Amino acid sequence: MDTILQGFGSAFKLIIALDSELLKIIWLSFKVSGAALLLAVLFGLPLGALLALKRLPLRGVILSLINTGMGLPPVVVGLFVYLLLSRSGPLGFMSLLYTPPAMIVAQFILAFPIVTSLSHTAIVNVNPIIRQAAQVLGANPLQEALTVIREARYGIMTGGIAGLGRVTAEVGAVIMVGGNIAGYTRVMTTTIALETDKGNFDLAIALGIILLGLSLLINLAFRAVQRMGRTGSGVVLWD
């Protein structure tokens, strides 16, 4: 019990003192997860929209694969990316293993199915009359699609937040492809794992508290977006 209390005390000191190592780890975590999420939205949203709005061949198969991807075990993703980027792998010539880009790739693979699937669901659930209204008001096919996507914006944002939640809490994949190199590829989750192994609980608890705070913030954002969807606050106006 003393160890835990002492750990919490030291952890709060690190947080309050804005310890440089702590800040570096947090900053890298944000950069890696932010980049992974951005890529997941850039690729996942158009694919989700395409699957929702167009009658593509093999749509059912693609959706099944994406939904399966939502439950991908992070260590399997880590293994796959490791094999891909290792010296003898097909992308080994890029020398990306044990670098932040490798961690971004792994987190992207984890977030992409979530963003795609939830975007697809949000767009599919838009009332069909919205699309018809856009048509009769003279929208071209692209404007029609953008109108439907805009109506689904709160559901799409929920998908993005869920994707962020998934990647920030993930440890297995990034530790395999990032290597947990101090000052280079060490992020919050991997540091917690390492410092706990070493019996150094101060930094581990401090990062644990920050991760929990981040998780709380993500949940609050999640709820706020859902409330906005119901009440329509945040209506865009330019008049």
Place this chain on the structure above:
Amino acid sequence: MGLSPELAQISKAYNGRVILKDCSWVFEPGLAHVLMGPNGTGKSTLLRICALLESPDLGSVNYLAGGRSLAHDLELKRRITLLLPGVGVFNTSVFNNVAYGLKIRGLQRREIEARVGAILESVGLADKRRQRALEISTGQSKRLGLARAMVLEPEVLFLDEPTASIDQENSEIIERIILEMKEKKRATIIMVTHDPAQARRLGDRLLLIKDGKLWSR
């Protein structure tokens, strides 16, 4: 000479049930045509086919200009519009809903503001312009839908039961707007209603849809 649709032997069936059969008609430009008939006889289907929202199984809809049938392209679709029975209000402000059609046509912001402001005034929604459109009443939604269609100054305006399920006050406002539009003779109006008195008040031509065909009343 205004724009108006001509139906040439239109047929349409849903799940094997024939709704429209060899239906032909020439709608007169600049006049208000009111379609009546029991539920399920194909009034809305006919309107959606005329508004190019659906295709007939057989036959064709022709919009003529200079004796030539116009292509069913975006240019033609932007000269006509349909007020859907459920309106299809977008999850944004009343102003942005009405401005939608003008924005996608690339009009300048100043012109959009002027036209939307004027139309909101005429339908009695000027004080609601900043309000979220999904929060206004059903009657106000219908007025919003009408404003959203009228602001485009269409040459053919299709109205699918514009006063269904709304109170007397909103119904009277909508009728007044349609009458004003009719008097200006700027557009061909083709409207569906179940109210015979309303049909007489608004229509220059009363039509009945029966056995999959249109008949003059």
